Structure formats: C-alpha cells, structure tokens
Amino acid sequence: MKYKLLKWFSAFLCCLSHKSILRLGHVLGILYFHIVAKERNRAVARMMKSFHNSEEEAKKIIKDSFINLSQNVLEILYMPRLKKDNFKYIKFEGLDILKREYAKNRGVVILTAHIGTWEWLAAGLVKAGFSVTALAKPQPDSQYTKLLDEYRALVGVEIFARGAASELLAATRALKKGRILGFLADQDAGPGGAFIEFLGDVCSTPMGPAVFARKFMSPVVPAFIIRQSDGTHKIEISEPIVYNDTGDTNADLFDFTKRMTKVIENQIIAHPTQWIWFQKRWNTRPEQRKKNKTHTVKTTRVVKDD
Template structure:
C-alpha cells in the first residue's frame, strides 16, 4: 500500500515537472540542493570524499563549492526525469541545441560496425538515451526500479523513441551482441561497481576502482567501435549539448585490466567537460583490492568511513 502511494506520488511529480521549462527546473534544483546539503550528511560526505580523491589540490573552499555544484546538478537530473520521459518528444529534441562528434557514430556505421556508447553518470544521461534512440537503432541494459509500480512508467519513458531495453543478465548480453553484429548502437554504464567476479581493478583518478569488464568481451566478439557519450547541461537551463568523444585506445586491448584502465580514462575525459556535472554522490571506490584478496588482518580505513 505504501509503495503504491509512493509510486503514484512520484509519477504525479514527474508529470508536473514535465511541463516546466528547464530554466525553472534548474532554479528548483538550486533550492533542492541547498536543502540536500544541509540535511543529507550521507550525500555531502560521499561527494566530498570522492572529490578529495579526484582533486587533491583543491582548497577547502574550492572543495566546498564543488560539493554544492555537484549536488545541484544531481538534483537537476532527478527533477528533469519528467521532462526526459514524459514531455512531448519535440520539446526534448529541441532542448538538444548542440551535438559534437556525431561523425564518430556515423563513420562506424558506414563501415558496417556496431558502436558501443560508454555513458557515464554525467549531465542528463536520460536525455542522451532519448537522443540516441531517436537517431539510431539503440539497445541498452535495464534493471527494474525498487518501486515495482514505477517500472512501466520508466520503461515507457526510455523506450518511447525506439530504444530496446534488455535485462542485466546473460540474455541481455546476448541481445547486445546481436545488436552490435547488426551494426547498431548499444549503451553501457562504465562507472558502476560490478559484482565480484565481473570486473578488474584499474586506476580512476589515480585510485584503483573495481571496473566492469563487459566491454572487452563485446569488442572481441563484434569488432565494434567505442565512443563516450554524454548530455552536458548548458548554463541557466538553456538546454543540453551532446558530446561523443573518441575512446582511449586501451579499451580495445584484449587484456581486461588494460581495457578497464581505458574505460576509466574515457570517463575521466567526459568529466573534464564540466566536473560539477558528474554524479560524485556514488561510492565509486567502495570495493578494495585488499577486500578482494581477503588480506589477513586487513584494517585499512575505508574511504567512506566517517572521520
């Protein structure tokens, strides 16, 4: 009963926000982020710890400002879900006012190769999904939400422009392979920690991060090209700029550790477009090599432990 009420309330909020101008949503994100900064110790703490790793040379004031900016962009992404999933397609399409690097996808398809789009949690990845599925045959993995009654809403929002969503299991991987062999585009998330046994440790901003190794498996079997794709939020709610960036050459290496290092370098290149737009609230360095190796007597303080 409670879950059903939550689903209805969230869906109603998305529908209301779908009518807002992006400038209004950005203003609301500013207010929401101030509340989040004040009351959510977890989000503030994790963001700060991640930024300490990524930008160790920052002063305390610089880091505090980065935390505030990151929380505002993360709030904006959540508030823009209604726009990306429910607003009229013409409005969403019109919000994409710049596209950079499209030739990377066009050239790959002209060579009859599939394209793997690495889509990190940067800017508004739902707008990126909308644009990709509007312009290319596009397949992406999908994991149902914790609130089951929102599944239909989210699926409709992501599939409405033609995207095919496949499960995050071997059947889904098989579907990605088939799409790539048809010279289509597929999207994978390069910056979420996989389950043990599905990744390798590779440096991310100089610290080992457990990184998924699905990419080299897909490349080896399909000879697909790899690009990084993001939808960067433009200032003051002016819309979005889509960026496609050439991948680090290491992503094509058959050695999974080397490929994982290339994947993380791709994510770093995307973040460099505007570091505040990356989702620093995620515990990217939660798993450790010592934990994996079950080092006897391992007592190193975890990165996210409260000081």
Template sequence: MKLKNFRIIQLLEYLAIMVVALPLYWMPRRMALRTGEYIGTLMYYLLSRRRQIGFKNLTIAFGEEFSDQEKERILRSNFRNLGKSIVEVLHFPKMSRDDVRAKVTIVGQENCVNAIRKGRGMIYLAAHIGNWEMSSFAQSAAGYPANIVVRPLDNRYLNNFMVKVRTMYGHTILSRRNGMRDMMAALKRKEPVGILMDQNAKRSQGIFVDFFGKSASTVPVIAILALRYDAPVIPGFIVRTGFDTHTLYFGEEIGIERTGDAKKDIEINTARLNKILEDFIRQYPDQWFWIHNRWKTQPYSVSSEQ
C-alpha cells in the first residue's frame, strides 16, 4: 500500500509539473525561452538558500576579485540560464539533428575524431557549465554518442522523460548504482564514456584535491579509468553564446601522468582535471553551476576548525 501511495504522489507531482511544462512546450520557441528567463529570475528571489550557497562559492573562488554586486550579477545570470535550460530540455523532443546543429556550434570536433581513432575508447570530461544537457544532446546528434553516467531523478515519471530525451540520438544511460562496473564494460568495448566530475563527492567516494585554491572532495573515477584502460581523455564544455545559440568546445587530449605510484597517480591526475575545469570556468564565470554546494565535504582537520 505504501508503495502504491508513493507512486500516486509521484504521478501527481509529475502531472502538476506538466501543467506548467506543456504550455512552455507548445509556445513559440523564442517566447518560451524568454519565459524561462523570467522563471529563472523568480527562482533567484525565491531560492534564498541556493543564492547564499552561490555567493559563498563565488567568494571562495574569487575572493575580492569580484565585487559583491558582480557576484550577484553572476548569480542572477546563473538562475536565468537554469530557467532557459529547463525550457530547452522541454523542447528537445521537437528538435531534429539539423535543428541541433543550427543551435550549437562545435569547436574541436577533430579532437574527438583523433581520440576515437586510437581504438581505446574515450572519456569525456564534462561539467555543469552552460546548458550541460544541450552539450550531451548536441554531442550525440553530431554522431558521437556515449555512455553517460547520471543520477536518476527521484520522480520515476520525470526520470522516464529525461531518459527518453537523453537517448534520442544514441546515448546510453548508465545508472550511478552500477556506474563503475558499467563504465569499465563500455571502455572494454572501446566505447566513449561521459562523466560529470564537478560536484561535491561524499567522503567515502571522493579524494581531496585543489579547486579554486580550496580542498574539494572530487570523484577520481576519470583518473582511475584513464590509468587502467589507457583511454584518451577529452574535455567537453558548452557555453551559451547568444539568446538561443551555444558553442560546444572539445579540447585537446589531456595527457595522463604516470609515476608508478598508483595512489599518487590518481591524485595528481584528478587535481589536473580539476585545474582544467577551473581554467575554463574562469573564462566563463557566469556559466558554471555556482548554486551547488561544491565545497560541502571538507577534510576532518578543516571541518573541525570551522
């Protein structure tokens, strides 16, 4: 009975969301995106805790480099981007491959081609920058589908929608529950794997490496897999370049350092990946997902001092 009631509640939640989502789906695209911006602005004012987390994160990353006014401007842009991104995801089912190509310019596509030709699989270093769902969508629409690891949404009906959207052009969804095993299997098959590694990791799952000058608990899975399977690692980040346009950047292959000390190699390479991500965020500071509590987990010595 409890399970049945839980599913009924989830269905009601889904239907309530659809009441808002369907008008946005059927709206002309430009009007829908503008509405998404308004929704994002509303979230900026309503989600005060997330706004506080974002301000704290910007202070950790940039200190006095940005004024308080500039930090608030970045946060408002963050929320507007989130609102627009939600609307863009709703419109994905209506988009053909040509539609995606018209919206997203891909730079560095040859880096993917060169990595794939090595025949050792490939790992995409991804992050919550710009509309990261559009990054994945454009990548698969361009003919480079991958196995991507995602956390299932709590609402099964919303999750089913997202799975359909994410797999439209060939992506395979790997659940975090069996993530490592499935990623290893994909690389053994010489297939690409996409991994978002810019969120806070639980103490039992991450290692502490530098990120914007502060220890950040980071999942070391990319370093572990690259070292084990000798798979090339390619950074892939998307940025919003206009009202309805994006650029997806695929960087050059990231060299993986090997010292012969397995533990040290994992730490060195994870720190290097974080630095590459940090450098990109510094170029586009208003496009990273600052409202996530990235530095939540800290070493015990630091936690006890706070």
C-alpha cells in the first residue's frame, strides 16, 4: 500500500515543474524543522560542537539543511521526469578527470557523501556515459527501498544490496569490469572502522575506498553533487586520492582513509546546509573499537559503507 502511495505521489510530482517541487520542498523543510524536534536538536548541537557557532547561527544553517533535505527527497521521487528531461538540471566540473581515469579500465572508486541529492550523482554519471555500480543500504522501510531501487534502475544504475553475502563479490566484479563503484563514506562504520577525527570529534570511519584502492589499484576519485543557487546541481570532480604503499598495510589504509575523510570534511565545511547533520555519525566511540584490529583486505569485509 505504501509503495502505491509513493508511486502516486511521485507521478504527481512528475507533473510539476522542477521549480515547483523545489518550492514545495522549501515549505515541507520548514515544517519538518519545526515539527521534528529530536532530529533538529541533535543537528543543532552537532553543528555548534563542530563549528563553534552560536545556537542562533546553528539553527539558521540547520533550518536550511532541512529545506535542502526535503528538496532532495522530492527530487528522488522526481527521477522518472529526470530521465525524460535529459538530465538538464545537472552540470559537471572536472569531468575530464573522471574520463581520464575511467579510460584506464581499472575501475574507478567514487568517493562521495550524503551531500546534495546524492541519488542524482549516480544518475548524472550514467548520463555522462559511465557504467555505474552502487552498493546501497536498504532503507528501514522495504517499500521505500523497492521504489528507490526501481528508480535507480530506471536511470541506468546497477544496484547491489549492502550487507548481502554477495556485496564484496559484486564490488569486485564491478571494478574488474572497469565500472565506476560508488561509496558514500560519511556514516558510522561500527567497531571495525578506522577511528579518525571528523568535524571536531573522533568517530568510526568506513575504509571501503582505501581497501579497493589497494587491492585493485583503482583510482579513488572524489565527486560531490552540490545544489546551486538556481536550484540546479553541479557535480564537482577532483583529482584522485593516491594510495601510498609503504609496505605497512594497516598504516597505509589508515592514512588513506584519513585523507579521504578530510576531503569529505572540507566539502561539508564549504556547503554546511547540504549535509545531513542529524545522522548518528558519531555513534561508535573509540573505546568500542575492535581489539587488535588490523585493517587488511580480508578483515574489512565487516566494514559497512553506505
């Protein structure tokens, strides 16, 4: 029943102009900010701790982030129209970098985060001519997961469920075929992650991109989709993060993940209204880390990257 309601709402949104759904998202975002106190307060507290700003300043930024998130959700439901409108809402910066690395046929790991409408990032890359595979975390609501997977397939993104037994195998095959493999690396990675300072506090960080960079010598290319002032999006692509092999695998993977985390942190600092501040990024504390943890290719299978 919920799936049918989502499909109906999506069909309704697809009858509107893009500007109209942004206006609707703006209204819904304001309502969400005022109604959902638990998430709002968590986000404000987190921002004040990370940015050392006043409560008033933090609330203003978080309010804008709620608006942006609401617009993101509506844009995801707008994806059938995105295909029809030939992706006219997405532009690129640094596309030549990705084309150069992709042409080497070693596969490319895309490093990104929950910034902007991240579902449109994969869609934009497909439209630009790349074969894209993504490991997607199932949503708590299976009906929403079903719709998401349907819309991802609609725009040409290959999806594998994160946490399934075939996860590592699917990622391996994608890179061996020279495809793009997307990692959202800004979520809590549990006791098996790398504990690194992020936005002013140490937290468990996913090591997936570092693992694949080492195992397959695949370039790790940062790419983030940023909403512009006119409501359109720009996909910003940067030079690859280079894996330095010193012979100490554990230290090398940790160093790579630290540099990767800094790239994500810089994007959030540059675009604070476009990140999800209320997510439980700092849930796993350093004292919960696995004892005698060695960050090798074999052990990192337990690390979950969204």
